[in-house]
Amino acid sequence: MAKIDTPPGFEDFLPEELNARNYLFETWRKIAMRYGFVEYETPIIEFTDLYRKKSGDEIVSELFSFTDRGKRDLALRPEVTPSLARLASQNQRNYSKPLKWFEIGSCFRAESPQRGRRREFIQFNNDIVGESSPAADAELIAMLIDVMREFGFTSDDVKIRLSDRKAWDIFLAGRELPTDALPKFLSALDKLEKDPEGTEKKLGELGIDVEEVRAFIANPTAAAELFNPITDSLAGRGLADFVQVDLSIVRGLAYYTGAVFELFSLKGKHRAIAGGGRYDQLLALMSNGKVDLPAVGYAMGNVVILDLIRETAEPLARLEEYLTVKTPADIFVIVADEAERAAALSVVQKLRDADISTDFPLTPAKIDKQFKMAEKLGTKFAVIIGSEFPEISIKNLTTREETKTTSDNLIEALRQLLDAPDSQNLLA
C-alpha cells in the first residue's frame, strides 16, 4: 500500500504547531472567562436536518454527510450556531439570563481543498442569549476587541466594521420596493467594493441609484440611533478606537436580524478575522416556537488570526515567547553513576510529586551525552545524581553555575532557583 498522508485540506499539528494552537485556545478562553462567559461543547456530528432547518437544502452540498447503519442522515458540523440554538433552547430555563456562553472546537466544510482554506478548521464561538438590548452587542464586541488586545493588536492594526440590517430598512422605507427585494438589495450591496459596476447595474434593476447608497454609507446619521448605544458603551470602556460604523458590511447569512460586524486587518490582505451579529429569530425557529429568545454572537477561526499574528510585530513577539519552549520539563536528572539509578528514580518521582516537570535518560549513557540530551531538550537545570548521593549537584544549563544540596533540601533549592527571575515569589 502506498504512503498515506493526511487527506487534502486536513493538517497535522506537530508539537510546535500545537503550542501555537494552544496559545490561541488559552487566550480565547482567558478573555471569554474574564468577561464571565462559560464554556459548552456540542457533538461534531449532528443530524443533517439541523443544518437544513437553519439554512435550507442548499447547505447540504457544503457538508460532509453520510448515512449511518440506522439509516440516519448525519453531517459533520460546518458551524456551531445551530447546535447552540438547540442546546440553549432546550436548557435555558436552568440558567440565569442572559446566557454568556462560548465554545472552541473543530468544524468542517466539504469544499474542494485550496490554498489557505482548510476542510477542518477550529472556531471560537461566543454568544449572548436572552438579551435584546444593544448593550449585549456592545459587551460581545468589547470581548472581541479584548481578545485582539490580548494577542497584542492595537486599533492601528485592526478595526471592527459595524453595520445593522435595520439601517437599510430605514434607507429603503418609502421606496415602494417589492417585498422580496431586501435580500436582492443586500446581496448587491455585499459586492459594492469588489464589483462597483455590477452592483450599480443590480441596484439599478431595483430602481435604486448607487450614488444614493454611497451617500447613505458616507453619512449614516439617519441610522444613528441604531449604533449610538453600541458605540457609546464601547466609548465608556475606552474601546471606541477599534470600531467604525460601515453600512457596506452586510454578511451573507440570511439569519441576521440587526447589528452585524466584521473584524478586519487594516493591512487589508486578509479575509475577515471574525464576524457576527444579532440573530433574534433563530432560537424560535430551531425550537419550533417554544423558546423565543434574542441572541447575538460572533465566531473567529484559527487560520486567519494565526496568519495575522505571524505578520504583526508585537503579536508575533508574544507568540514566539510562548513557542520557545521545546519541552515542558524544567529539570533533567543526570544519572552520573548507574549504581545510583534507583536513587535517581526516587529523585525523579520526588520532583514530579512536587509538580516540578522532570525528564531523565531512560537508559544508561555517558555523562557528556546526558548533558547534551538536556541541552537539546532545553531544560533549565540539570540535577546530578552520582556516587556522592544523597549529596546532589544542581547545574544551571544557561549560566553553568553549579549549586550543591542534599536529597532532603532538593525541592526547596530548586524552587528558589526556578523562581529566582521573579524575586517576589521567593517570599511565597
Place this chain on the structure above:
Amino acid sequence: MAKIDTPPGFEDFLPEELNARNYLFETWRKIAMRYGFVEYETPIIEFTDLYRKKSGDEIVSELFSFTDRGKRDLALRPEVTPSLARLASQNQRNYSKPLKWFEIGSCFRAESPQRGRRREFIQFNNDIVGESSPAADAELIAMLIDVMREFGFTSDDVKIRLSDRKAWDIFLAGRELPTDALPKFLSALDKLEKDPEGTEKKLGELGIDVEEVRAFIANPTAAAELFNPITDSLAGRGLADFVQVDLSIVRGLAYYTGAVFELFSLKGKHRAIAGGGRYDQLLALMSNGKVDLPAVGYAMGNVVILDLIRETAEPLARLEEYLTVKTPADIFVIVADEAERAAALSVVQKLRDADISTDFPLTPAKIDKQFKMAEKLGTKFAVIIGSEFPEISIKNLTTREETKTTSDNLIEALRQLLDAPDSQNLLA
C-alpha cells in the same frame, strides 16, 4: 420539521459537564507535561486506507466512512495510534529520541448506540517512540499511575495488570504448535475469566491443558526477566503497589509485540479504565519500512474514568471542588445609579484589563435585583458604583462585609480581598 435532538450516541456538554471534561483535560495535560511529554494533534478525518493498513479490511465496518467530492475514501478516526505512527515516522528526524508525545481529542466508532458506549468519545493518548528498553514501558506506566493519583485514587482503588506477549512465547516454546496458533491461543486466553469452559475447550483443540495455563499465570517466574525491569523501575519510584503481573491480560489488538497492560478498578464493575502496550513494528509498517522505531503507548477514554471518579470518595471531592464554580466572574459590578453607567463601564473595563474576571447587568435594573443576579451567578464580591463615584463600595457576598474604597485604589483593594484566603499571596 420535527424537534431535532443530538443523534444517538452523541452528547452535548452543558457548562457544568464541560467543566468536568476540562478537569479531565487539565489533569491529563498537567501530568503528561510533568513527565516531559509534548502535545500534538492529528486530523479527525483520515484516509480509510490508514486504518485498513494497520488493522485489515474488517476495521472498515467499524468506521464512520464516506467518499468526498474528489472520490477519496475518508473515515472519522476510531483511534489516534495510526495517525501518530504516520506523523512520528514522517517527522521523527527533527526531534531528539525518545519522542514523548501526547494527544487529547475526539474519536468515533460506528457501532449501534447503546447505554454507556458513545459513538463520539474523547481519548487521552500517550506514546514513547524510539526507545526499546522496558525503562520506557515503566516511564509510561508511572505516568498513568500519576494521572490516577492526581485524580485522587490510591492503590486500594485501582491496579494496573501487566502482561507480556513474549511470556506466552516462553510458555509455548517446545510445544510444537502450528505457526498460526499463537493468535488462536491468545484469543482463547482472552476469555479465560469470562468463559472458563469455552476456553478449556479451545485450548484443548490446540493440545494445551488449561490447568498448565492456570499454573503459568499463578507463578510466572519463567517470564520474570520480562517484568522485573519494569517492576523494579516502578519500585524505585515508590509506585510498585499500583502494579501486579497478570499474564491473563492479552488485549485484543494484533499489533502489540511485548508488554501489555490494563488499568482496572478494584471494585470491578467497570471496563478497563486505560490500556496499552508495546508495538515495535507499527512505525515500520506504516512507513513502508522507511522508519523502524520501537514504540509503547496507552490510551484512556473520558467516559469510564469520569464514571469511576463520580463513584469514589476522594476523587469525587476533588472533582466537586472544581465544579462548584458557576461563573468564572469573581466580581459583579452593581450600577446603583444609572447616571453613573459610563463610570461603571469604565470600572468594568479597568477590572478586566487587570485580569479580574467581571460581570455586570447589561441593562438597568433595581439594586435588589442586581444583587440577586450576582448571588445567582455566585460571584464573590459586588462592586457598587453609585452617585458617590469615584467613591466605591465593595461587598463580600458571602460574609456581607462592606469595604469603602475609591476608583484609583479599587484594583489593589480587590486583589487583597480576592487573595485574602491565601495570606501568603498578600505579600506578592
